[in-house]
Every structure is written in structure tokens, then in C-alpha cells.
Amino acid sequence: MAYEIIDTSLHDPVVRPLLDALQIEYATRYGDFRRNAATSASDELARYPAELFVPPHGAFIVALLDGETVGGGAFKRYDGTTAELKRIWTRADQRRQGLAHRIVEELEARAVRQGYRRVYLTTGFRQPEAAALYRKAGYEPLYDVSIAPEVHFRLPFGKDLVEPARKDTLDALRAPEPLGYPA
Structure with missing residues (x-):
């Protein structure tokens, strides 16, 4: 398939399908862990101002297929x-x-062009597909994998963009203890 990848911002209407779908996904996957899952998901998506996801310190991209938003992501x-x-x-x-x-x-390519040497991320314990994606893409789990994922709640990962085989450059990103359920 011929995806078109565009640089954009949170204010662009092309991003709305991504945010709406993420809100539903978060509320569905974590609904039994949060009292008002839909509001919690909405709050999570609104937690960061749009300015954080634009150059020179961030980026936001969307994947289009036949003019429809089918994917995307960002970094700050x-x-x-x-x-x-x-x-x-x-x-x-x-x-x-x-x-x-x-x-x-x-x-990752945009992050390197913007001068970053490594990448950090967290995913939720009920998103095993995401955890598998990050591992396949060379990301190192920055949590104790011998502990049940739900104890961590948020699963941190890191990757050295300059020397992807190096893991010692990620030590400062490691969680000192499980990233349990947020207050």
C-alpha cells in the first residue's frame, strides 16, 4: 500500500481521527482500571500542549491512505x-x-535530524501488540520483565538512535521501581 506520511500538528483536522480512535482504545482497554475511563482517556490525550510536538523539539506525523488518516504518531x-x-x-x-x-x-529519523541521540517511550500493560512492536524495532525494556506487566502499569522502553546495539546509554532512563497505577 502507498501510504503518504505528512508532518502536521495537533491542530490539523487530519489528526482528529487518530485522537478519537486513541481515546476509544484507551477507554476500552483500561476501562476496568479507571472509574470514568472515557474522561481519563480524554484527559490523557489532552495532557500535553500541542506546542511540544512541533520542531525544533518535537514532531507529529500522520499516515494517509487515499486521503484518510490511517496512522500516526509524535514525539516531544x-x-x-x-x-x-x-x-x-x-x-x-x-x-x-x-x-x-x-x-x-x-x-526516529526526524528525532535524529533534530539532534536527539536516543528515544524513550511508555506503553500500557494492556497493549502487548505495542510492546512487541517496540521490541521488534530494537527498543530495550527499561523495566523488570520478570515482574507481571500489570504491576508496572506503564512499560518504559528506550533505544539508542546513534548506536542501536548499545544498552548502557539507556541506564539513566531506567525506572528505579515499577511505574504503577497513576494516582
């Missing part, structure tokens, strides 16, 4: 050398076709 500055991936998503009918991997690669 985590620290001076680290970008933090956020909002990686593909539409249900486009999954398992390599689109999410391409989105991650596109975001």
Missing part, C-alpha cells in the same frame, strides 16, 4: 538528548501490515 523532548514517542497508532484495518513500524522509523 524528554531531555536534551532524548525524544519521547507518544500517540503511536494505526487504524484497526491497517494493523499487522508494517505501518506502525514505519511510523516509528519515520519518527
Whole structure:
């Protein structure tokens, strides 16, 4: 399939399908962990201002297929050398076709061009597909994998963009303890 990858911002209407679908997905997957799952999901998506996801410190991309939004993702500055991936998503009918991997690669390339040396991200314990995607893309789990994922709640990962085989450059990103259920 011929996906068109465009650079955009949270204010662009082309992003709305991505945000709406993420809100439903978060509310559905974590509904039994949050009192008002829909509101919690909406709050999570609104937690960061749009300005964080634009150059020179961030980026937001969308994948289009025949003019329809079918995927996307973003990153923001985590620290001076680290970008933090956020909002990686593909539409249900486009999954398992390599689109999410391409989105991650596109975001990594932009992060390198913007001067970042490594990438950090978290995914939820009820998103095993995302965890598998990140591992396949060379991301190192930054949590104790011998502990049940639900104890961590949020699963952090990292990757050195300059020397992907290096893991010691990620030590400062490791969680000192499980990232349990947020208050």
C-alpha cells in the first residue's frame, strides 16, 4: 500500500481521527482500571500542549491512505538528548501490515535530524501488540520483565538512535521501581 506520511500538528483536522480512535482504545482497554475511563482517556490525550510536538523539539506525523488518516504518531523532548514517542497508532484495518513500524522509523529519523541521540517511550500493560512492536524495532525494556506487566502499569522502553546495539546509554532512563497505577 502507498501510504503518504505528512508532518502536521495537533491542530490539523487530519489528526482528529487518530485522537478519537486513541481515546476509544484507551477507554476500552483500561476501562476496568479507571472509574470514568472515557474522561481519563480524554484527559490523557489532552495532557500535553500541542506546542511540544512541533520542531525544533518535537514532531507529529500522520499516515494517509487515499486521503484518510490511517496512522500516526509524535514525539516531544524528554531531555536534551532524548525524544519521547507518544500517540503511536494505526487504524484497526491497517494493523499487522508494517505501518506502525514505519511510523516509528519515520519518527526516529526526524528525532535524529533534530539532534536527539536516543528515544524513550511508555506503553500500557494492556497493549502487548505495542510492546512487541517496540521490541521488534530494537527498543530495550527499561523495566523488570520478570515482574507481571500489570504491576508496572506503564512499560518504559528506550533505544539508542546513534548506536542501536548499545544498552548502557539507556541506564539513566531506567525506572528505579515499577511505574504503577497513576494516582
